[in-house]
Amino acid sequence: MGRVNTSAAVPTKAEKKRQRHHSLEQLKEENRKLLDLAEWRSASMAHLAHELRTPLTSILGFSEILLSQEQLTEAQRNFCERIQNSAQQLQRTLNHLADLSRMETPSDENSSQS
Secondary structure, eight states: OOOOOOTTTSOOHHHHHHHHHHHHHHHHHHHHHHHHHHHHHHHHHHHHHHHHHHHHHHHHHHHHHHHTOTTOOHHHHHHHHHHHHHHHHHHHHHHHHHHHHHHHSOOHHHHHHO
16 A cells, blocks of 8 residues: 655644635735725714704704794794704714714824834
C-alpha cells in the first residue's frame, strides 16, 4: 500500500498567517462599513429632525396666536390646545432624536485620538 499524503490537508505556518491576515483585513473592512453606516444614520436623523422643526415651529406659533384670540368658542379653543399639545409632544420627540444623534456621532476631538 502507498503512503497517504496528509501534508496537503494541514496548512503551513505561512498559510495560517496569510489566513489570519486576510480575516483581520475582512474584519477591518466590515468595521469601517459599520462605522460609515452609523455615521450616515446619525446624520440622517439629525437632518430629519432639523427639517421637521421648521414646519413644527410654524404650527406652534400659529396655535399660540389662535389661542390668544378672545373670540374663540370653547370647541375652537379645545382644538387649538390639542394642536398645540400634539406639536409640543412632537417637538420633544424631535429634541430627543437630535440628542440621540449627537450622542452617536463621535466628535472631531474623539476621532482624532483614535
